[in-house]
Each structure stands twice: as structure tokens, then as C-alpha cells.
Amino acid sequence: MTGKHAQSEEPRLEARGVTMRFGGLVALSEVDLAVPAGQIVGLVGPNGAGKSTLFGVLSGLLRPSAGRVRMLGADVTAAPPQLRARRGLARTFQHPELFASLTVREHVALAHRMRHHRRRILTDLFDGRGLLGRADRDETEHVDALVEELSLTEVQHQPVLGLPLGTSRLVEVARALATDPLVMLMDEPSSGLDVTETEALAATMRKVVAERGVSLLLVEHDVPLVLGLCDTVHVLDFGQKIAAGTPEEIRNDPAVRAAYLGEDVDDLPSGGELVAPGGELA
Numbered sequence: 432m433t434g435k436h437a438q439s440e441e442p443r444l445e446a447r448g449v450t451m452r453f454g455g456l457v458a459l460s461e462v463d464l465a466v467p468a469g470q471i472v473g474l475v476g477p478n479g480a481g482k483s484t485l486f487g488v489l490s491g492l493l494r495p496s497a498g499r500v501r502m503l504g505a506d507v508t509a510a511p512p513q514l515r516a517r518r519g520l521a522r523t524f525q526h527p528e529l530f531a532s533l534t535v536r537e538h539v540a541l542a543h544r545m546r547h548h549r550r551r552i553l554t555d556l557f558d559g560r561g562l563l564g565r566a567d568r569d570e571t572e573h574v575d576a577l578v579e580e581l582s583l584t585e586v587q588h589q590p591v592l593g594l595p596l597g598t599s600r601l602v603e604v605a606r607a608l609a610t611d612p613l614v615m616l617m618d619e620p621s622s623g624l625d626v627t628e629t630e631a632l633a634a635t636m637r638k639v640v641a642e643r644g645v646s647l648l649l650v651e652h653d654v655p656l657v658l659g660l661c662d663t664v665h666v667l668d669f670g671q672k673i674a675a676g677t678p679e680e681i682r683n684d685p686a687v688r689a690a691y692l693g694e695d696v697d698d699l700p701s702g703g704e705l706v707a708p709g710g711e712l713a
């Protein structure tokens with residue numbers, strides 16, 4: 432683990448008292464949430480609960496009406512997404528945003544170069560070497576490791592166009608990890624994936640957190656996935672945080688059960704097992 436990833440008292444990412452109003456609508460009301468080092472934190476809630484809004488506030492796309500966002504204790508409430516990225520925040524998208532003609536490996540290499548050798552991209556372009564001229568040993572080693580860790584070795588020289596969605600999402604994760612983030616925000620990572628792909632993604636995320644010490648915040652509809660994967664889960668309902676705790680605590684929380692009224696909460700998995708999205712609550 433590098434110094435950058437050393438344990439710190441301060442959460443890597445934190446929302447404190449975040450309120451977001453859209454005209455008369457209160458989409459978030461004084462929400463607190465912390466993502467500690469090396470943890471997987473989940474954010475769930477029924478439709479319209481405010482999950483995407485909080486994601487926007489944390490990633491810097493939305494400026495909250497009140498409250499603060501901090502990274503390692505530093506206030507980033509007013510910092511744009513690029514600045515947060517430089518401080519170690521990475522994200523994946525609900526609909527993978529990839530360059531169709533670049534190969535899997537080129538995506539990862541480009542992300543690594545943007546983070547570690549940004550100037551070389553410019554000189555290569557000026558010197559006519561193209562977007563991805565010579566790779567040095569450091570880049571090659573980093574990219575090799577990520578491609579292997581995310582089980583992308585077989586497809587690494589294929590263009591991303593035409594890859595299955597599950598594979599595209601792994602490419603996005605590899606690309607985010609190539610920037611050596613402290614925290615990765617994942618927006619609905621299971622959306623559009625089948626059961627097998629969801630299980631593969633969950634296993635990969637566990638491995639990545641254990642091996643790299645990165646922290647994850649998942650914003651997810653798939654409650655069983657979140658309960659099976661996360662150390663801590665926060666539950667939003669109508670912009671209010673109604674519960675936070677371990678998966679076991681969340682599973683047994685009366686307020687959570689009430690928020691998901693009409694759904695069969697007894698279908699929730701017990702003891703960290705992963706259940707197919709068919710059994711999901713949201």
C-alpha cells in the first residue's frame with residue numbers, strides 16, 4: 432500500500448448536512464455520509480429518494496443548497512469534478528462512456544497517462560506520434576496489472592465497440608483504477624447486467640478493494656447486491672437518511688422495511704450472500 436493509501440483518521444469522502452433543493456422540492460435534507468479508507472459503502476433507496484442527487488453533489492456536478500463535502504478532511508464543496516479527480520476521486524457511469532474505436536488496453540493506458548504523464552500526451556500529439564505513442568515500463572506494468580486483475584486479458588486488444596455491457600463496465604472500472612484513486616464512485620454498477628455479470632462484478636470489486644485499498648461508494652438499485660457487498664449501507668427515502676449500518680442492521684431495520692413497503696422484505700438475503708437481481712427490492 433502506498434503512502435497515499437495509508438489509513439487516515441479522516442474519511443476519504445464525506446457529506447455533512449447536505450441539503451439540495453430544486454425549487455420547492457427538497458431532494459436531500461441534511462444528509463450525512465462518510466466513506467472511510469478501504470471500505471465499500473452502499474447508498475440505496477426507492478425511486479426518487481435522492482441517490483443520484485447525492486452522487487452529483489459528491490462528484491461535483493451539483494452544488495448543494497447547504498452542507499459540505501470533504502475529501503480527507505479538506506472542504507471540496509465548491510471544487511469542480513476535475514479538481515476532485517486530482518485529489519483522488521474517480522467514478523464510473525451508469526452507461527459506460529467509452530471511445531468506441533479504442534481497444535480495451537488503450538482505454539486503460541490513456542487513463543494512466545492522463546493521470547501520470549499528461550505532458551507526454553501533448554508532446555506526442557505535436558510530434559506526430561498520435562494519442563498513444565511509446566509506452567514506458569511504468570505504464571506497461573500498471574496497465575498489464577489492471578488488465579489482468581479485471582480479467583480483461585483475452586479482450587485487451589479488441590475495440591470496446593461490441594463488447595458485452597458487463598465487460599464494458601469492467602473496462603470502466605479498470606480505467607478509473609488507472610488513475611490510482613482513493614475513492615471510486617459507482618453509479619448503478621449492476622444496471623443492465625445479468626446475474627452472472629453482476630456476480631462477476633461483485634467478486635471483482637471485492638478483490639480490487641482488498642488488493643488496492645481503494646474505497647468504494649456504490650449507488651445502487653439492487654439492494655441484495657449492496658447488502659452482499661458493502662461494509663456499511665446508507666438508506667435514503669424522500670431525501671432523508673432513514674438508516675445507516677451494517678447489512679445485517681439494515682436488513683432488520685423497521686424503517687427500511689417500511690420504506691420498501693409492498694415489497695417482500697423477507698426475500699432479502701441473509702449473511703452476505705449475493706442474490707440474483709430478480710430478488711431485488713427496489
Ligand SMILES: Nc1ncnc2c1ncn2[C@@H]1O[C@H](COP(=O)(O)OP(=O)(O)OP(=O)(O)O)[C@@H](O)[C@H]1O
Pocket residue numbers: 453456457458476477478479480481482483484485652
Ligand atoms: N435537476 C433536477 N431538477 C428538479 N428536480 C430534480 C432534479 N434532479 C432530481 N430531481 C428530483 O429530486 C428527487 C430525487 O431524485 P434522484 O434522481 O436523486 O432520485 P434517485 O434516488 O436517484 O431515484 P432513481 O432510483 O429513480 O434513480 C426526485 O423527486 C427528482 O424528481
Ligand SMILES: [Mg+2]
Pocket residue numbers: 482483484
Ligand atoms: Mg437515480
